[in-house]
Amino acid sequence: MADGNADIVVIGGGVNGTSIAMHLSRMGAGKVLLLEKGHLAGGASGRSGAMVREHYLHPTLVRMAMEASRIFHNFGDAVGGDARFIETGRALFFGERDEAAARANVEMNRELGVDIHTLTPPELAELVPQANLEGIVLGVYEPTSGYADPVATTYAYANRAREFGAEIVTECAVTELLTQGGRVIGVNTERGTIEADAVVVATGPWINQLAAPLGESLPISPIRVQMVHLRRPPSLESLNTNIIDYTTGAYFRVDSGYGTLIGGEDSDDLTEVVNPDGFGLNADHNTITRFWDRAKMRFPDFSAATQRGGYGSLYDMTPDGNPILDSSSNVDGLYWAVGFSGHGFKLSPVVGRMVAEFVMHGESADHPIYEFRASRFAEGDLLEADHPYEGRRHQ
């Protein structure tokens, strides 16, 4: 790629950057150019659990997740291509500590139209007979939840973006955001300069490498998280529901071929701040053991599972665990879509539309994008739940 120009440059080829590029080009934003330093889905997106759910703890996020879930259930028509969405249902296990919050959140979700309901422990045992439910006082079930293939999803957005006229260039890192007189005028890349009227930065945990030189340090920490892969023993082969155990922070995501991916979302699991350019890509031995112990505690038959290793990846964590969707406070024409804090996969079809509308019209049509403004942290007006679950940074 030599020097050139575009109406809008999108930086970052994850689910959110590609979705934004697709929506911008679909909405007729002119020449849209997406630049990715590695390959598409090479960041958090490609290593995502990619679970799709509607249950959220804040009404704005519930509404966004409901719309996104409808899109994943109907991806071929709504986007085009195949996100390989599989409906598994999703069962949540709660101990006494979070029972009241869970009941309040289920009520709020149901009022907004989410198909979700509570279960007594005997009803939960019927749904997940393999589980040891000691200490569980309440179950919650969302039958239409599931998971998709995050790589296929990213490529589907990218393919659609190209069909709408966008250009996508990989292996091309942006090295600098160019400004003049308080406006963005383009980007420098390792392969030349691109002039542009607007730039959308969707670089996840790498955001401050580009923002900081402009004097804008966004409150986003690159946190290393790990995922452990177990091949279920025959007695657990029928465990085809995604499970979130709020007593330990463990989550169990069904994987193809009788596998289960186990992640951790206890506060203690989200403490390892790292350099996004150099962090452990494989799971640590002690994490594999710890997550496997959590699995055995809840599903004793996991003791006969085959351990198949695991991997490390990154959350781009904000202080309230929700993204920043905003324009820069210093530079006109510059936009941020970052800080998805470990739950940005499922929201991507809606975030793409919201950000594209914001760039083109200064507002998002159906969802209050101002709730995701960067200044909320300084203002102390965080996007927080009325009924949070204890011990979690990520709701």
Ligand SMILES: Cc1cc2nc3c(=O)[nH]c(=O)nc-3n(C[C@H](O)[C@H](O)[C@H](O)COP(=O)(O)OP(=O)(O)OC[C@H]3O[C@@H](n4cnc5c(N)ncnc54)[C@H](O)[C@@H]3O)c2cc1C
């Ligand atoms: C283990 C794990 C499990 C998860 N599970 C779920 C889940 O079940 N459900 C859910 O909804 N979410 C989940 N998430 C979160 C979700 O995957 C992310 O929020 C989402 O993928 C973020 O996408 P993104 O496009 O914002 O960022 P990324 O995928 O990180 O993409 C950013 C891209 O920007 C590129 N880039 C960076 N700097 C530059 C530069 N200077 N020039 C050019 N390109 C650059 C990077 O190479 C990268 O490809 C999970 C995340 C992880 C890590």
